[in-house]
Amino acid sequence: MAQRGSIVPFAGWRRTRLLGESPLRQALRSVGDRVVRLAEDVVGQDLDARIAGIRTHLNEVGHDPFGFDPETSRYALAMAALLHRRYFRTQVFGINRVPQGRVLIVANHSGQLPLDAVMIGSAMMLDADPPRFPRSMVETWTAELPFISTLYPRLGQVVGSPENARRLLRQEESLIVFPEGARGISKTYDQRYQLTDFGLGFVRLAIETGTPIVPVAVIGGEEQYPSVADFKPLARLLKMPAFPVMPQMFFGMLAPLPTKYRLYFGEPFRFDGDPDDDDSAIEEKVWLVKSTIQSMVNRGLRERKGVFI
Amino acid sequence: MPNPQTTNRHKPSARRGREPAHDRPSARAPVARGVFGHVGESPTQAQETEPITGTRAKPATEGAVLVTGVCGRLGKLLARELHRTDQVVGVDRRPFDDRPKDIVHHQIDIRRKKMKDIFRGRNIRAVVHLGVLHDPRRSDRDRHSWNIVAFQKLLDYMSQYEVPKLVVLSGANVYGPQPSNPQFLTEDAPLLGAQHFGGMRDLVELDMLAQSFFWKHPNTETVVLRPCHIVGRVHNAASNYLRLERPVMVMGFDPMMQVVHEKDVVRAVQLALRPGVRGIFNIRGPGEMPLSHLIRQVGGRPRLVPSSLAKVALDQLWRLRLSGFPSQELDHLRYVCMVDDSRARAELGYEPAHPIDRVLKDVRRLRYQLG
Numbered sequence: 005m006a007q008r009g010s011i012v013p014f015a016g017w018r019r020t021r022l023l024g025e026s027p028l029r030q031a032l033r034s035v036g037d038r039v040v041r042l043a044e045d046v047v048g049q050d051l052d053a054r055i056a057g058i059r060t061h062l063n064e065v066g067h068d069p070f071g072f073d074p075e076t077s078r079y080a081l082a083m084a085a086l087l088h089r090r091y092f093r094t095q096v097f098g099i100n101r102v103p104q105g106r107v108l109i110v111a112n113h114s115g116q117l118p119l120d121a122v123m124i125g126s127a128m129m130l131d132a133d134p135p136r137f138p139r140s141m142v143e144t145w146t147a148e149l150p151f152i153s154t155l156y157p158r159l160g161q162v163v164g165s166p167e168n169a170r171r172l173l174r175q176e177e178s179l180i181v182f183p184e185g186a187r188g189i190s191k192t193y194d195q196r197y198q199l200t201d202f203g204l205g206f207v208r209l210a211i212e213t214g215t216p217i218v219p220v221a222v223i224g225g226e227e228q229y230p231s232v233a234d235f236k237p238l239a240r241l242l243k244m245p246a247f248p249v250m251p252q253m254f255f256g257m258l259a260p261l262p263t264k265y266r267l268y269f270g271e272p273f274r275f276d277g278d279p280d281d282d283d284s285a286i287e288e289k290v291w292l293v294k295s296t297i298q299s300m301v302n303r304g305l306r307e308r309k310g311v312f313i
Numbered sequence: 314m315p316n317p318q319t320t321n322r323h324k325p326s327a328r329r330g331r332e333p334a335h336d337r338p339s340a341r342a343p344v345a346r347g348v349f350g351h352v353g354e355s356p357t358q359a360q361e362t363e364p365i366t367g368t369r370a371k372p373a374t375e376g377a378v379l380v381t382g383v384c385g386r387l388g389k390l391l392a393r394e395l396h397r398t399d400q401v402v403g404v405d406r407r408p409f410d411d412r413p414k415d416i417v418h419h420q421i422d423i424r425r426k427k428m429k430d431i432f433r434g435r436n437i438r439a440v441v442h443l444g445v446l447h448d449p450r451r452s453d454r455d456r457h458s459w460n461i462v463a464f465q466k467l468l469d470y471m472s473q474y475e476v477p478k479l480v481v482l483s484g485a486n487v488y489g490p491q492p493s494n495p496q497f498l499t500e501d502a503p504l505l506g507a508q509h510f511g512g513m514r515d516l517v518e519l520d521m522l523a524q525s526f527f528w529k530h531p532n533t534e535t536v537v538l539r540p541c542h543i544v545g546r547v548h549n550a551a552s553n554y555l556r557l558e559r560p561v562m563v564m565g566f567d568p569m570m571q572v573v574h575e576k577d578v579v580r581a582v583q584l585a586l587r588p589g590v591r592g593i594f595n596i597r598g599p600g601e602m603p604l605s606h607l608i609r610q611v612g613g614r615p616r617l618v619p620s621s622l623a624k625v626a627l628d629q630l631w632r633l634r635l636s637g638f639p640s641q642e643l644d645h646l647r648y649v650c651m652v653d654d655s656r657a658r659a660e661l662g663y664e665p666a667h668p669i670d671r672v673l674k675d676v677r678r679l680r681y682q683l684g
Binding site: 063064065066067069070071144145147148149150151152153154157162163165166167168171 | 566
């Protein structure tokens, strides 16, 4: 656009300032870059190269149709790498069992905040070779929350609907699914590592799209935010699935406890049959996955020496 | 104003021949059962001896295309494209002053009886219904009368005169923006557009009416097009919003958006007019991107406002007639409502031709023209 001259001094300052990037955004970017460099030093891996290795199906205008944004994800991966390697000191077993191409990663859900998804995701990005970029299916109500609803799609999270899952699997992507849903993540401490009911949808989806299911046991998530009760009236008021009462909050500790995470990846299941089969037929397959995860969890619990070591 | 050069130029027999379907033989029979059939040989003889030529009725491809709401920006574009290959009859309450000479325009309300005379008077091979009232300022009653009652009358005439093709321009808004929406809605998704916004009720009903017409009249090829936000030089909510210097965005929300160029929609209508095409088709533009990117690419700067404040402020501005956007439309700025156009690509052969730069350039151009 042609610059219009003006005899008024500084008449154009507002326009030039506004056309550029805002100072706040610049500051955020420089902080973000430092975090990425710091994480790279700590982890000893080239995070940008791993992000650059992600292949999604871009549309005609160069955007991921589900809203994945590599720029935001690089900061998130840096934070996740720090959590993964340093804070939770995650041990990963059997990640090479995850097959190439489309895959459903089915895990037990725990820990009030979905850090177990973050750990599985960072394990796939940092420990798998070549790096895999998993998307996780999130609760619908997160799409109603301001900021979260923007952040999640940018990190590649997708609202959990069968149509979305089907589309992503047909694009040969990997999906993290927690069939326990909100029931699993908001368990109180007395029910730790006891799997709640699994939904049936994921098995139907796997059969329909011919996708292998990799069972994953997550150990260490239950102790990060021990919850003693679920305050249901407040949850209803805030329209949340649960409102956990966490004693550590009373001591001002907002961060999760630094438990040691262990992730066990099992042998993939490949189911065939009719995706529209009776519930009873599908339930058998779901039960098989669930009992495998439960036995992997039990074995993991037996093997570990302590919660924090 | 009737145009003596063009009215019934191709069809001298039409004015006499168009009677209600129940008391005449089918006007679109491919062979000589025409209106002059009783003068010469019997219809069966004509069929045997002269199957192709002679005084036969016009086949389905040789009639006029009736376009309702022809004086809107989209209607004019469509008429200008269509008149090169077809006879175009426009109907609108507004005048169509700069029309090409061979377009016949009737400046009437489609609820008027005169509408029937148009159907009776000429061979209409297709109806394109663009005359949908979207203005949220109008009363519910006005909108209902215009969108539903008028459309029902139009459908009555269509079945009475056995018009073989109907193209209705609905929109992806009938699905409604919802937090639980899948990223891409297929044509089978439920129409929940009116769930949170009563102003959408009649548009959903219009879509449903077209669908029931599809089933009730299998002889008429009904096509319902549901394009995503149509932008360009049109004056609709999406284009007006993108033209603002500082459009409001709801803080903490940045949904993925689809826009489609008006000329791509016109082409989709043209494709839908081909014989043999029927069904519901979602129409998508040249790709989806987050709303903030879209606004920045048009040259605007989003103004971030918290959701509750935006709602209160917009309600007040709406009451004072300072804003043209009802607060319920804020849902479009919060949740996704995008469509999957694979059916249109496969069955209609539709492919968006205008790249996103061109689409946004056309939006922007009008902004500078308006000053």
